[in-house]
Amino acid sequence: MIFDSLDVSYGNMWGSQQGTTHPDPMPRAVAARRHAAGMEYAVLLSVQERPLALVEYWPRRMWRMYLFDDRSWRMQMIDLKPHSAGMLLAHRNTRWQFSNEQEHASWNWDVQETTTVSADGQVEVSSEFGGPLGALHALAAGSSGARVRRFVTAVESFLCSVPEFGDWQVFAPFLAQQGHESARSVVLRDVSVDEGSGPLRATGIDQLFSPGACDTPDGPAAVDLVNAGLLRITSGQLAVSDPGWIGETPRTVGTPMLP
Structure with missing residues (x-):
């Protein structure tokens, strides 16, 4: 999907919640005050009520981003921390693979791949396997089935600018990791989200x-x-x-x- 605009809403942090309800909403002005005070809050970036990313601002200028695929499944988590003046380092990037919707709903992943990057460009990629796939890999490897590889690369490819409040275009390039390509220019639109509404509102209640x-x-x-x-x-x-x-x-x- 190629997008040229993003709907922006604010709320409390989600933490590890895997549900499909929208985070507790808050006005933009409240989120801005929390940002200035170094307090946590969350930013939801979506397109036509389809969530693309949830960005959490943590104390000590730390950030966490959850990325969603075209099915609105949470498939990736990226942790960013201060690196140098005005820059953030994506020091941990975790991806998950699921065999079907039921496995995703119960968070029984087939593969969990975590990429860890140090400040000097030392990279470690660890792959863990769960379920039947994990058993097969463990049998073949004679161990837990986890695989690790290490290499060195230029750390610049893992850096992004520290955003000012409201400058969420900074995170747009990360969306490409789930197949969401941004246009040359992206317009941000603040939207008001009521309790129980928004792109991640609960569905299937009638069922x-x-x-x-x-x-x-x-x-x-x-x-x-x-x-x-x-x-x-x-x-x-x-x-x-x-x-x-x-x-x-x-x-x-x-x-x-x-x-």
Whole structure:
């Protein structure tokens, strides 16, 4: 895909979250203040509601970028750190390969390749294999199946400029690593993203409440709908959380208050 514009929205950091909901949104002005104070925030770069990159700003002027492919799968993670005056070094670049959508959803990768670059151009590429592919490589290698190669190259090819706040064109060349080619000039457009919307909003909700047979990571199952009655919400706020993580701060949404 060739793009000549990017939609830009701001929110809280994602960390290692692999879900498909948009990060908690925040106004551009709030993100700018956090940037000036050296506090973390996230920038989502997308095209026509298709995510291309999520860029996280970390304390101590560190950056992390997640890249998405044409299926909106998170396929790559790049860590950048200060290198020299006004420059960042992409010192760690991790790519994943998945055999199918179900494996991606459960984060069971077939191959994880990590490229590590030192400040003087020392490069190490480590490939790890998981699942049946990992077993085959382990059998052939007589070990864990991981492979490592090392070489020296010019570090300049791993550098990019430190962006000023809002200068996200700096990261556009990285998008080519997932097949997203930028035009000679790229226009940035700030977009306002509401809770539960945007390019990574949750999809397939109706399928969760459709009776009948379905496939799950644990095998075939059947969905049977049961009327649980009326739910009274006197606070006007509904907390949504995975039951396994109920101790974490849940996401809350407002509900209509009936007279």
